Structures are given as C-alpha cells and as structure tokens.
Amino acid sequence: MVKKKYDLLNIEIGTFKRSNDKLSIKIDKSQFRYDSLSELNELKKHQENFIDLDSIVEQENQVILTYKLSKNAKSLKELIKEKKAIRTSIAKRIMNQDILKDDTYRISLNPANIWYYPMNHVWYVYKANEAMPFDDNFSPLMKYKALVLYCLTGIAYERLLNEPKEALINNQDPIVLQVLNSENIEDLKLAINSIDDSISYQEWQKIDTKEKKTKRKFIITASSIAIVGLLLVGMVHKNDQKKLIALEDKQKIELTKLKYSSMVQSSLDNKNWKEASEAMKKAGYSKEKQTQTFLSLKEYQEAINADPKELNTVVNEIYKNNDEKVVLDLELPTGTEEKIDDELKIEKAIVSYDSETLASQLSFEENKDVLLRMGQAFLENNDMQDAQSVQTKLFGLDETKGDYLKSMIDLKTATNKVKDSQKKLDEANKIDNKDKSKGDKVKVAKSNLDSAKKDETLAKDKVDSLKNKVGA
Numbered sequence: 001m002v003k004k005k006y007d008l009l010n011i012e013i014g015t016f017k018r019s020n021d022k023l024s025i026k027i028d029k030s031q032f033r034y035d036s037l038s039e040l041n042e043l044k045k046h047q048e049n050f051i052d053l054d055s056i057v058e059q060e061n062q063v064i065l066t067y068k069l070s071k072n073a074k075s076l077k078e079l080i081k082e083k084k085a086i087r088t089s090i091a092k093r094i095m096n097q098d099i100l101k102d103d104t105y106r107i108s109l110n111p112a113n114i115w116y117y118p119m120n121h122v123w124y125v126y127k128a129n130e131a132m133p134f135d136d137n138f139s140p141l142m143k144y145k146a147l148v149l150y151c152l153t154g155i156a157y158e159r160l161l162n163e164p165k166e167a168l169i170n171n172q173d174p175i176v177l178q179v180l181n182s183e184n185i186e187d188l189k190l191a192i193n194s195i196d197d198s199i200s201y202q203e204w205q206k207i208d209t210k211e212k213k214t215k216r217k218f219i220i221t222a223s224s225i226a227i228v229g230l231l232l233v234g235m236v237h238k239n240d241q242k243k244l245i246a247l248e249d250k251q252k253i254e255l256t257k258l259k260y261s262s263m264v265q266s267s268l269d270n271k272n273w274k275e276a277s278e279a280m281k282k283a284g285y286s287k288e289k290q291t292q293t294f295l296s297l298k299e300y301q302e303a304i305n306a307d308p309k310e311l312n313t314v315v316n317e318i319y320k321n322n323d324e325k326v327v328l329d330l331e332l333p334t335g336t337e338e339k340i341d342d343e344l345k346i347e348k349a350i351v352s353y354d355s356e357t358l359a360s361q362l363s364f365e366e367n368k369d370v371l372l373r374m375g376q377a378f379l380e381n382n383d384m385q386d387a388q389s390v391q392t393k394l395f396g397l398d399e400t401k402g403d404y405l406k407s408m409i410d411l412k413t414a415t416n417k418v419k420d421s422q423k424k425l426d427e428a429n430k431i432d433n434k435d436k437s438k439g440d441k442v443k444v445a446k447s448n449l450d451s452a453k454k455d456e457t458l459a460k461d462k463v464d465s466l467k468n469k470v471g472a
Contacts, residue, residue: 009075009112011126012135016112023051023125024066031133032063039131043105049097051115051125067125069115076111080154086118088192091151093120095144095189106134109143111150111157141185148179148192190296194265268293273302280306300326308336312369315347319373320471327351346370350377359386368398372470375405379412387412404466411459418456421449 009016014025034040037058044053054068079087094114099107105127107113115123128134138146138161146160149167152175159166167176182188264283267276273294280290290306295317303314311332318326327347332340346365349357350373358374365371375390387409395402425445431438 009077011108011110011113013108013126013133016125018069021069021071022054022066023069024064025126026059026062026064027133029058029061029063032131034131037063040129042129043127049099049123050127051123065126070117070123072117073115073123074117076114076116076151079111079116079151082118084152087151089119090116090122091148092192093122094147094151095185095192097122098185098189099124100140100143105129106136108134109147109157111147114147141182141188144185144188145179145182148188149176152176152179186296190293194268264293268297273299277302277306298323301330304330305333308332308340311340311343311347312367315373316369316471324351343367343370347373350374353377353381355381355383355386362386362390362393365393366397368394368401371397372401372405376408379408384409384412400466401470404463404470407459407462407466411456411463414452414456414459418449418452421445421452425449 007018009018011025013031014027016023016025037056040056040063044056046052051067051069051073053065055064055066057064057066076090079090082090093116100109107124107127113125115125142161142164145164146157149155149160149164150157153167155167164180167180178191178194179188182191263279264276264285267273267279276293277290280293285293287307288310291303291310291313294300294303294306295314298321300314300318300323303317304311314330315327318324328351330344330347332344346357346361347370348354349361350370355378358377362374365374371390371394375387375394378384378387378390387405391402391405391409394405425442425448428438428441428445431441
C-alpha cells in the first residue's frame, strides 16, 4: 500500500502515525514522571478545540497515546496548498483561540500537532500535564509568530522559531512585516485580524470583478457557481431559486462587511477614531471587539466610547500598562447609566487617593478588581488598617485575589521592617567607639537587618508568583 504524504508527522517529543481515523504517538516511558498511568486519564476528558484522546496504554518501555480524528480534519502541514484567504482565516482562528493563554496544559504549536477544516475550525492534539514530556524552549509570542508566519508563507515552523526573519528572504510582503513587528500577543492578534479582513476583501473584489465580466447575476461564491450550473441544466426548481436569492443577499451583506473592515484598518492607521468607530459598526464588529481594538492601541477613551459597560475591562488594561493617571481624564458618553458613572467616580477616587470616598464605599463595593485596586491604594499610602479590611472582604469574594493583596501587605510590612532595621543599624554605628557595648549592638543590628531583608525577598517572591495568576 502506498503511504499518504502526511501519514507520519513529527513534533518535538515524537512522531505521530496516522492510520485511517486514528492518530497515535509512541513515547519512551522514561520521559514520563508518573507513579501510575491513571494520572494521565484526565487527558481523556473531552475539551473544546482538542482532538479526543481515545486511549493510553503502556507497551514494554513505551507509552502509546491514540487519538480519534474527525474524517474532515486536515493536517495543518497541508495548509500551504490552500488559497491565501483560507490560510489567513486559519491563522486568525488560531490567534483568537489563544490556546496558550490557559496554562492548565502545555500545548505544542507545531503544525504537525494541529488539524483544521476550512474556513475556521482548528484542533490541537498533544497536550501535556506535569507528568508528561514537553519541549518548552520558546516563549508563547515566538511560537505564535512562527505559526502565523508558517500559515502565511509555508516556511518550516522550526526554522521560523529560530529565525523569524527567514520569512522575508523571498517575501517582502508588508503583511509579513506586520506580523514580525508585533511586540506582544495582543499586537499579533490585531495584526492577523486586519490581515484576514484585507485578504478576504481582496478575494471578494476578484469575485466581484469576475461577476461583472461574465454578467451572471449570481456568481459570487463557489456555492453560487454550483447552483447556477444546476439552473443551466434545468434542475433547479422554484424553491432552489429562492435559496439562491437568499444566498446572494447573504453574500452581499458579507461583502459590505468586508469592505468596511478594510476601512477600519485605514481609519485606525490614520488615527481617525470617529471614522474607525463608524466603520467598525458597519462592518458588524461587536461592542466587545470595538473596545478590544481600541484597547490594543491604548486609546482608552475611544474604548469607553465604544461601550461604557466595559469600564472595568478598560481600567484593568490601563493598570496593566501602568497608565493609571489616564483614569482621571476619562469621560463617559452622554446618556450613560448612573451606575457606570458612579463606578468611574470610584476609579478616579482610587487614583487620586480620596481616602474618605474609598472608606465610605468599601462596605458597598463588590467588584473584585475594584477592591484590589482600592487595597493597593491604601497600601501605597501606608493605610495598613484599611488595606487589611479590603483584603478580608476580597478574600471572601476571590481567594486568589485576596491572597495576592495579602502578599502585598506582607511585602509592605517586610519593607517597613527593613527600613526600621537599617535605621537601628545606622544608630548603632553612631555610638561612641568608647562605648564597649557598641560592637555587640552593631552585630545584633546587622543580624536583624539581614533577617529582615531575607523576609522581604521571600515576600517579594510570593507577590511575583501570585501576580501572574490574577493577571495584574
């Protein structure tokens, strides 16, 4: 039997072998760190965006993982055969999934580990828990860049991981440059979304031009072509004609959306925010997508204008970018409900440290993010008692955020102890040398300072470990 081209697929920790609808990989047992094979059973649980793991067995010195493929699934290694619109659509789907955002499992972004079905279905195969082998030598951004560039150019993913600029060797496409210049994952998402809109629009223009040349009313998509073919041989009845008209209407709506999507990018490039906002609405952008688009550009006021209800999301992003002072200049659109207006007043009170307003609102506030910001404000202004009160309430609503605030309180306490110990050491050093007790006092003061510094370091490590968990 002649083997299919993609029967064998290599990823970082082994080789997949495909046989009909089964995909299996054999890995040396020595690479695993489990006491019992049952520790891997959690991987069999069905999870969206993943190919189902059918079985896990030990065979001699190997562990064999077998997955069940959908009959329609295609290996991403075949993507280069597709039209550019499909390739960019799959890249867009990958970035919108942002599968690495959830760190429950470690997931390979090697194209050999990814399957797809046009236009926007993407599934991943191998995912590893802590007991399983995994190669993790590159950052999520580097992996995503290499994968997106692979989708666009077909250059080997492994080469792009080590040297992304290889994508430019025989390709000076500005689209590739836009991907390469992305400084973070959110930039990359925005880039690929705008690229996808642009490519789709270009392909729709080609179809539109073809329609005019042929003067056939319904030639817009492959579906339309098929139905027109049926009409020509007299096989389409009145109901089919109605379906055709409905399809044409739908495609015209989609074409309109794509045209405005192209206008969105142009307006954003020219920093014409009002025009961009109008184009987004006409392109069918949800309010959430409008807000996220402006946030990716740090246009916080425009993000608020897009949807005042996303105030908390906007303020979270402002703090993440260390732009807190911007909050004081934020304004709400006319007609915004009073509740949101009150929320903005609290956010401004936090930044300006209006302690009376914060203290009076503490018992009423239920938003976990706002409480965390209130606690931080109290801490920064040395109000340890109110900071502790906020922490107690926050822990009851969200243990992780409560622990994070407690770690910051502990760090503040440890830092204050270091300052106090340093002060006592300075005082000990000023004692007259004739005083026989000076040596002992300096020694004790140094020991206390060293101990305080160790406590401060431990407290700082605790803050850093919890910071990522709360997304601060």
